[in-house]
Every structure is written in structure tokens, then in C-alpha cells.
Amino acid sequence: KWCKSQRKQYQRLVKKGKSKKLNRYQVLAMQKIGFKWIEQGKEATLSNSSETIPRKWSKRLKEFEQYNENIKNAMPSSTKLLKWIASQRKHYRKLLKRKVSKHLSWYQVDILNEYRFPWILWKEEENAP
Numbered sequence: 001k002w003c004k005s006q007r008k009q010y011q012r013l014v015k016k017g018k019s020k021k022l023n024r025y026q027v028l029a030m031q032k033i034g035f036k037w038i039e040q041g042k043e044a045t046l047s048n049s050s051e052t053i054p055r056k057w058s059k060r061l062k063e064f065e066q067y068n069e070n071i072k073n074a075m076p077s078s079t080k081l082l083k084w085i086a087s088q089r090k091h092y093r094k095l096l097k098r099k100v101s102k103h104l105s106w107y108q109v110d111i112l113n114e115y116r117f118p119w120i121l122w123k124e125e126e127n128a129p
Contacts, residue, residue, distance in 0.1 A: 060084040
């Protein structure tokens with residue numbers, strides 16, 4: 001029951017950018033211990049390791065991985081990477097609403113979660129240069 005409530009608050013954070021019961025530090029702490037934001041068995045049927053991932057998406061993922069390893073607290077300097085991050089957030093919100101997206105699968109979400117992808121744009125990041 002508690003896990004379900006946390007997932008609901010997380011979805012509210014992702015969709016609306018705010019939640020009264022869940023904050024950034026709680027999200028980060030839960031991610032650190034490996035909390036699964038999508039309940040097992042609720043993922044779309046596309047979530048399997050044999051899924052084909054577009055080459056362009058894989059390229060941006062590698063850029064994100066390099067960025068994430070080197071400069072964790074700064075904005076990416078590549079505008080292509082910034083746009084890709086923004087589009088992943090947008091497609092993730094659609095995926096949460098509809099359970100299916102043409103541009104992002106649950107398998108890709110799992111991959112991004114392994115890299116601690118920032119699904120939520122926090123207020124201090126919005127004001128960053």
C-alpha cells in the first residue's frame with residue numbers, strides 16, 4: 001500500500017511537477033535503494049530485452065552516460081542532448097498516461113533508470129544557465 005502511494009505521488013511529480021507528499025530528496029533516496037517506480041507486471045508488453053532500440057536513441061544514451069559520469073551537476077553543453085533529455089521526459093509523461101508510446105518503451109525507461117535519468121526537472125535546474 002505504501003509503495004503504491006509513493007508511485008502515485010511520483011507520477012503526480014512527473015506529470016504536474018509537484019507533489020505535497022514526495023520531494024526531490026525522497027525521490028533520490030528511493031532511487032538510490034533501487035525503488036521501482038513502475039509496479040512489476042504493470043509495464044507495457046514491449047518491455048523485454050529483445051526489443052530493438054533505435055540507433056539514434058542509443059547514440060544519445062551514450063552521450064548522456066558520458067555526461068552523467070563526468071559532469072553530474074552541470075547542464076549538458078550539447079543542445080542535441082538537452083533536446084533529447086527534454087523529449088524523453090515528454091514521452092515518459094505520455095507513457096505514464098497511456099501505458100504505450102511510439103517513441104519510448106518501458107524497456108527504454110528501465111535503461112534510463114539504470115543511469116538515474118532525471119525524469120523530473122527540479123526548480124533549481126529550471127533557473128540554471
